[in-house]
Amino acid sequence: MTDRQVAMPVLEVICSLIGWLGLYLLFCCTFAHRGPEWNCRLVTLSHGVLIVLLTAYVVFVDGPWPLTHAGTENTELQTFALAVCLGYFFFDMGWCVCNRTEGPVMLAHHAASIVGILLALLMGVSGCETCGVIFGSEITNPLLQTRWFLRQLGLYGGLLGDAVDLLFILLFATVRVGVGTVMFYCELTSPRTTLIMKLGGVAMYALAWVFMVDIARFGYKKSRAKYNRWLENHKLKETDTQKLDGLSDKTD
16 A cells, blocks of 8 residues: 555544544533443444444445455445544543453454454455444444443333343344354455455454353343243232132132
């Protein structure tokens, strides 16, 4: 890549980082009564919605198709989408490290994402499949943030919380793991994709399965807890019914 081709993505990443930081400070001023995590998650929610829409347009409308064109040269729109996402990951990684809110798995995911996007920008190739991976990875993010906000507002225990959890699990399993497996195979078998990008794909795919196992455990525990509560309520209703029947017999 020429100096100009490198300078433009660098400038876009810097502008993106400043933009996300500015949005965070704006939220801090607007919601001064809330904690830092509330405002950071608002930024995360904003990024999730924006980047999903942007990468969806890149993948499904602008092209090329990542399942057949993995390893091809980046387009201007792909470069822009990657720069916007990378600026956010720099912001969020810095915030998480400073506030120590995330565990090693999430930090590893952030680090792998940063390295993968950096490589795609610096080498000028593999932008289409990288945007595809970002779309699949971030499509569940707005639901994850919505779940956190519902918990903070005391609205998670109802039907809305169950709907958000169910949709999150279904999207993660079908898009991030299901479609992600197909994309992972296409990337590994593509003759154009560089070895380093294939290794990055292995790391991201492995992390996706780590998250999938945790999500499956969460889904099982929540379903079992709800079933046990339903069983207890059903037994209580039967007991109450029997008591009422007993009282009726005595009064007769």
